[in-house]
Amino acid sequence: MKKTSKTAQLDRRQFLQVSALAGGGVIIGMYVPAFAQQGPGGRGGPQIPWSLAPNMYITVHPDNTFTIIAKNPETGQGIRAALPQIIADEFDVDWTQVKIQQADLDPRYGPQNEGGSRATPVNYDPMRQIGAGGRLMMVTAAAQQWNVPAGELTTGSGTVKHAASNRTATYASLASRVASMQPPAADAVKAAYKDPKNFKIIGKPIKGVDNVAIVQGKPSFSIDFEPEGTLFAVFDKCPVFGGKVMSANVDEVKRLPGVKHAFVVEAAGRGANSLASGVAIVADGWWQANNARKTLKVVWDEGPVASQNTITYLAQSKQLAATEATKLPPEGGRGGAAVGNAETAFASAAKVVEAEYYFPLLSHAPLEPQNSMAHYKTDGTLEIWSCSQIPNAQNPALGAGIDPAKITFHLVRAGGGFGRRLTSDYDVEVGKIARVVTEERAKAGLPSVPVKLLWTREDDISHDQYRPAGYHFFKAGLDQSGKLVAFRDFVASTNSVIPANEYPRGFVQNFVVNSAPVTPFDIPTGALRAPGTNGVSFVMQSFVDEIAIAAGKDPLQYRIDLLNNPVGDAPGGFNAARAKGVLEAVRDMSPWNTRASLPKGSGMGVAFQFAHAGYVAYVVEVAVNAQKGVDVKRAWCAVDIGRQIVNPLHSQNLVQGAFIEAMSHMMAWQITIDKGRVVQKNFNNYQPTRMSQAPVSVDVKFLQTDFDPTGLGEPALPPAIPAITNAIYAATGVRIRQVPLNSAGYAWV
């Protein structure tokens, strides 16, 4: 399609790039360094070499429709609409004129990750530049064509208008002129940004771009893509982490109906994205491949992790607390903090509160099980279709034993991510399996075919990177007035870290956070939605609630009072005014101040959290019956993620969904380890929240404060858990110090 490429001199200020399209259109792109100012992408992301090659974001077609590139992976967070919305609005076209196209993995697009709620902060300004730069070129082209001042021109619906002479030109009619123009410099483009009050697409309720395909059951997800001739694979791994195959009856398995290949895979690589030892079975259909596992017999060397158990971790955490809790963290130690002298302050406190809190390992359990499809070709290249949140050619390359440069990587919609697909072990596995299949077929004179690897739900829950467990040992000291004067949190760590800016740090004169590791602890851990705070918010916001009750104060006002009295500088970007803002907003939008009139057995709880640059506060109403039946009735939520909500329709959905996920964490989800293996296997003993358990309403209010827009995938989850458990305390007088609640006899009504 591309006919000519105008490679403008690489001026530091000039970053846009245009190319003519055969047939009269134009492609508008951007040099990637425009992203470089924004810093790297999501946490744990690969280092992508910055490229000076231009990408293509907008294609102006001769019929005056527009294809806009969605650069990031879509897992349900709505980014496939959100980023193109920003371009389309600044370009000043109608959303109905736009067709969205998913980008492949390509360094020219800069970071293409989903994680850490980073997509909006990283991409908001670059996407505006592309759209505004394109619009500026259209205006300049029309001004030249009509020989009128650019200032007399307006745009809208993909056209440029000159009111004085009643002339209109479509963007398509200006395309060839634009393709031969020198693109404008960055400062000129920024000066051409729309006034946000004139946004027509940003901040508007835009619907999910794949919704029509989804409700009609058209192939939309990674699991659905299946070229002609595809073979299907399962990969059987040791139930004990790190276990290895000693021997397996692969010859017997190969004789089963439909089975084409069965072979032992040796472990390779290190860390999360490594290749585990296991047995691959490849068949004509996936059910046949998976059914063959009933016949498969593997002798495993289970390795050292087989001696580890959850109950041992908990027992050791208590021992650590007994010997280590009063010690101060080492200077500069990771995750530790010490301000003032907490021990002295405890000794002179009017009141002391102590409590132990626990939260368990968690599996992510996105509804689409892990899968990936690869086609290893006889020329030594590999093409992969994957729903990874951090697509990275190094993963299939490790599996296949080839150079990452020989990988073509397609991004496919994922049925949920929640952080599970930040680890792409399935991409490593499918690389290996696809290569062996192609090589075995070549020996038999058969052409190469794609291989789709699909895990079972049991594979997924047993071989995850788990949210670390939390074992927290708290002590607080209050003065005569109930003011919090000393605070200590000792953490027996399972790869967990307390965020350095975690409230109430910065608002207590004497403050200690210290930790010591549980050892041995060899369960793989990773990021679950809102890593760092998804469990910590439960323990911190619950213990702060206990302190407020001990002080005889309104728990919501007590949090605000603390925020009003900072000790020194606020740590790590925490903005007390924004935290207060969401607390006051949720108090005012909810019936918090009339909660005393609730009937016996009902109560309201509050919690807030600063997570992933966003501030979120909840008030929740619950009722608890005499049989420990919990009914979460209603929730109110105030969110501050800056001045611009890109898509309010999907944003409301994300907050409501985060609340409902939090209910799963609170009531039912935990991963326990017995003899080095995961006990829970499927949704029957890892129950997600169901419709009847969801509250009647989750009212959401976005405050839109004057700060740069930040992400929403994560921050609405963490404080929902303590808001509910604090409400249970208000309803019953029983303080919840351990989740999930079903392990203490609670259930949904």
Added chain:
Amino acid sequence: MAYSLVVNGQTHSVDVPADMPLLWVLRDTLKMKGTKFGCGIGQCGACTVQLSGNAVRSCQTQVSTVGARAVTTIEGLSPDGSHPLQKAWLELDVPQCGYCQAGQLLTAAALLVKIANPTDAQIDTAMNGNVCRCGTYLRIKEAIHLAANGGRRA
């Protein structure tokens, strides 16, 4: 074994093992990808299809038990996406990741045939076997009411 299946009004002949779940006959043999695999044990509802108008878990339905009963999948809920529930799902922007929604729609469609205007409690009872990991339940429920109400917002 050879079986004759009526799927979305069309008769298909398939030669598959008797114990093969209908889910995998649909996905792997008939190449109809709308019905989703989620858990394989009838816990999540992602694989929901209708058998003679009743919502069932196709991962728990062996092909040999289907017989002459009509199978309806998401591809056959309507020829063109015009089922009132499909329209309501779009109107309210229900999906997040979208993976469970085919199963949600087929359960909801079976409900509306039996109870034209269900209460919240009746919707809860009917829909409780369908997990939405993203938590879109509030919108699903609202969309069922919207469809039951002829597309008019209450």
